[in-house]
Amino acid sequence: MQENEWLAVWRLIEPVFRAGETYAFSPEILEDEARKVWLATPTATYVAKDDEGNILGTYFIKPNQPGLGSHVCNCGYIVGEQARGQGVAALMCEHSQVEARRLGFRAMQYNLVVATNEGAVRLWQRLGFEIVGRLPGAFKHSRFGYVDAFVMYKQLA
Amino acid sequence: MQENEWLAVWRLIEPVFRAGETYAFSPEILEDEARKVWLATPTATYVAKDDEGNILGTYFIKPNQPGLGSHVCNCGYIVGEQARGQGVAALMCEHSQVEARRLGFRAMQYNLVVATNEGAVRLWQRLGFEIVGRLPGAFKHSRFGYVDAFVMYKQLA
Numbered sequence: 221m222q223e224n225e226w227l228a229v230w231r232l233i234e235p236v237f238r239a240g241e242t243y244a245f246s247p248e249i250l251e252d253e254a255r256k257v258w259l260a261t262p263t264a265t266y267v268a269k270d271d272e273g274n275i276l277g278t279y280f281i282k283p284n285q286p287g288l289g290s291h292v293c294n295c296g297y298i299v300g301e302q303a304r305g306q307g308v309a310a311l312m313c314e315h316s317q318v319e320a321r322r323l324g325f326r327a328m329q330y331n332l333v334v335a336t337n338e339g340a341v342r343l344w345q346r347l348g349f350e351i352v353g354r355l356p357g358a359f360k361h362s363r364f365g366y367v368d369a370f371v372m373y374k375q376l377a
Numbered sequence: 378m379q380e381n382e383w384l385a386v387w388r389l390i391e392p393v394f395r396a397g398e399t400y401a402f403s404p405e406i407l408e409d410e411a412r413k414v415w416l417a418t419p420t421a422t423y424v425a426k427d428d429e430g431n432i433l434g435t436y437f438i439k440p441n442q443p444g445l446g447s448h449v450c451n452c453g454y455i456v457g458e459q460a461r462g463q464g465v466a467a468l469m470c471e472h473s474q475v476e477a478r479r480l481g482f483r484a485m486q487y488n489l490v491v492a493t494n495e496g497a498v499r500l501w502q503r504l505g506f507e508i509v510g511r512l513p514g515a516f517k518h519s520r521f522g523y524v525d526a527f528v529m530y531k532q533l534a
Contacts, residue, residue: 240445243445244445244446245443245444247445285489287402287403287404288400288516288517289515290401332442332446352528353510353511353528355449355509355528357484358442358446358486358530359446360445362445366483371509371510371512373510373512373513375514
């Protein structure tokens, strides 16, 4: 992702944060904070584009813990509303595993996969991730209230 | 904990970070960074003292995730070398659960309990925490290399 693509990326990810159904970030998150977590803090941020250069999705990759836990990475993926159901999330997840290995990470961890986000859970499982833990009531879903979340993990090395 | 107790707390926690056996923070962490993670960022930081006012241990409490995951807290505890084996960790953990409820948290999560730290794992289990997940090779132990870590969780509400 290029710096000058931020506004397009923000337009794509903002409705997902506002919905409060899949990401823990506050639904009232400011653009500035979102830019920090999606673009400034991560090791790298990517966009998925179609042949015309339209942005279909985006993901970031970063160490999940400091120092002695920094060989395990964490990623967040978002597909734009117009591009759902076309396999963009799967392509980004596969791409992220290649990138993670290239960047020297030995494993990938998702810390808070919302249990009601069943499509995502199944997709990550299909792409080699295991549910290693269930966190009871760890996510406050904007429609369903407190729901469980999964810790998912895949070794890459 | 009072601001002016930082140096005493730093002297207590520094050797634990330097050892690289239980916390993910880099063993080369600078005092400044340590102050940020232990004192500045957390919701609250505490010290355990004996009757003479000597600091025996310290812990912090903070939200484990932003926004929709911020009702689950995370704590880190360290007992000074001179005060080990006297039940200080258990007292701090119990105290932290009371404080967590008072601060409105609904659950407590430890993200990276190093599997080789067997005493800690058993203690947290005795105090009501469950191992909800095992993260293969997620911690790079300074003596043993890559070892597993546990996600531990306790509902408070």
